[in-house]
Amino acid sequence: MSDIIVDLNDRSYKIIVENGAINSFSNYLMHNASVKNLVIISHELLMKNYGLKLKNNLENSGYEVIEIILPDGDDSKDLKIYNEIITKMIDSNCDRTSVVIALGGGVVGDISGFVASSFMRGIKYYQVPTTLLAMVDSSIGGKTGLNFSKKKNIVGSIYQPVSVVVDPDLLNTLPFSEKVSGLGEIIKYGAIKDRGFLNNLYEWVKDIENFPYTKAIERCCQIKAEIVTKDENETDLRRILNFGHTIGHALESHLGYKMIKHGEAVSLGMKCSAWISHKKGLLNTEDYNLLIETINRLPLPKISALDPEKIMHYINFDKKNENGILNFILLNGLGKAIVTQDVSSFEILESIKVLHEY
Ligand SMILES: NC(=O)c1ccc[n+]([C@@H]2O[C@H](COP(=O)([O-])OP(=O)(O)OC[C@H]3O[C@@H](n4cnc5c(N)ncnc54)[C@H](O)[C@@H]3O)[C@@H](O)[C@H]2O)c1
Ligand SMILES: [Zn+2]
Incomplete structure (x- = not known):
């Protein structure tokens, strides 16, 4: 190795x-x-x-x-x-x-x-x-x-x-639910940096108990090492690691940290961000479906009664901590994350509705 x-x-x-x-x-x-x-x-x-x-x-x-x-x-x-x-x-x-x-x-x-x-x-x-x-x-x-x-x-x-x-x-x-949470972060690496890896993950997540953990961990560590090497202090590139996190963090705050694990919330946040990327014409339908179906293979908690306005409140709170700028991560193709400020509250609210459709 x-x-x-x-x-x-x-x-x-x-x-x-x-x-x-x-x-x-x-x-x-x-x-x-x-x-x-x-x-x-x-x-x-x-x-x-x-x-x-x-x-x-x-x-x-x-x-x-x-x-x-x-x-x-x-x-x-x-x-x-x-x-x-x-x-x-x-x-x-x-x-x-x-x-x-x-x-x-x-x-x-x-x-x-x-x-x-x-x-x-x-x-x-x-x-x-x-x-x-x-x-x-x-x-x-x-x-x-x-x-x-x-x-x-x-x-x-x-x-x-x-x-x-x-x-x-x-x-x-490690308890099963902690594995599922970690798998959310693993899928994130495929989405932001490596389409081929995501293709593998689509197959591998079918059977979580027999998931090839060592192989997947190695690939994620390589990707994270590459990103940190280029941007240790999170000036720009390192932000792409936050794919799914803006909405994910808001879901964690809204639902409560005991109700949903971090990686589970990130998985749902990735669905919303992928939906916005697709709507904006950045992510084609085939790649959008591949990512959504991979995430859907995880046994994620069922989300009912989400209050989009409350979620927006938490997102705006995060924005305040960043000088009023919301740096949102989208996919400009699968495996190619970009940082953008061009995401409106309306698009975020619409994307959250998608979570109720699955
Ligand atoms: N520094 C960073 O870059 C960074 C990035 C992401 C998250 N975080 C932080 O990480 C924390 C969450 O970490 P986490 O998800 O690993 O949670 P955790 O450290 O709380 O561990 C989750 C649970 O699993 C148990 N556990 C751990 N390893 C186990 C094992 N091998 N077998 C059985 N039980 C085991 C722990 O005792 C705990 O109950 C948060 O505080 C978050 O802010 C930091
Ligand atoms: Zn995370």
């Missing part, structure tokens, strides 16, 4: 995608005799399933290992938990040579990355993603963050890891 590189000069790093990679994690550590200790940040269940074995292996390789367990859920991306992690690191005599290992989904990855970026002005960290969403998206690109006062990801930094170690075997214990 060839290495995937996020090429950012002196901050370049490798993404390793390999079944069983967690068992040989110490091979991927930069071997630096001055490393004082390793800090594994994870959730209780993940620590039990995977972290303890990892800890044993690292201890056998001569490292001192500290465990920090976070409660499950997005509420862990919080200043109080940040405070507890830093306190534990200070109490455990961590210093500039300590290294963080984020073993978890996007929640663990985001807060651990922020801890690493800020502890003693920045220490090294590894991402070991355990959800499908984290394997193809949140662990790559260095975006770290916390929620503050009910606002998501309002505190944070862009701080790249030393490496991302993806072991698709960890998905064996």
Whole structure:
């Protein structure tokens, strides 16, 4: 398997995608005799399933290992938990040579990355993603963050890891609904960058339990690495990763985060964005149908009673945070995403009605 590189000069790093990679994690550590200790940040269940074995292996390789367990859920991306992690690191005599290992989904990855970026002005960290969403998206690109006062990801930094170690075997214990959510993000990569990959996905999503996860994760990581390499700070190109997200985020806010998972909302948002692209004559009927049918093969939650005006309220709120400009992502052909400001509220409202038609 060839290495995937996020090429950012002196901050370049490798993404390793390999079944069983967690068992040989110490091979991927930069071997630096001055490393004082390793800090594994994870959730209780993940620590039990995977972290303890990892800890044993690292201890056998001569490292001192500290465990920090976070409660499950997005509420862990919080200043109080940040405070507890830093306190534990200070109490455990961590210093500039300590290294963080984020073993978890996007929640663990985001807060651990922020801890690493800020502890003693920045220490090294590894991402070991355990959800499908984290394997193809949140662990790559260095975006770290916390929620503050009910606002998501309002505190944070862009701080790249030393490496991302993806072991698709960890998905064996991932709940089915989390897999479906991650598949939404996987379909997104085909839609924005690779029509051939989307064609494969159309077949593969028929049987989610036997989906070729390793192959698909590799392709997504390659695409994300390529995009982040060209635009680390999201000035333009990186925005195409937000395909389906403008309406997706609004659906999450409208329905409530407990009612719909992120990737499920993004899947519905992609349907709306594809519909607008098709209406504007940018996406032909054959490609539109291919994307819609691929998404429809996912067992997504049934959406009733959507209030388009409320959804518009959330979209306008997002717009306010972007200087009043709505950068919308459309498809100028399948596999070719574009950023445009030429999408009206009327088109968005009409596209949302389409969700009730399936
Ligand atoms: N930094 C970025 O670029 C970026 C991008 C997208 C999303 N995010 C953030 O990611 C977060 C969502 O991440 P997520 O979807 O991975 O959710 P998550 O981290 O909350 O994980 C979802 C659930 O799956 C469980 N779990 C994780 N791995 C498991 C495994 N292998 N087996 C069994 N259970 C497992 C977790 O304990 C949790 O209950 C959000 O906070 C979002 O803001 C960040
Ligand atoms: Zn997303």
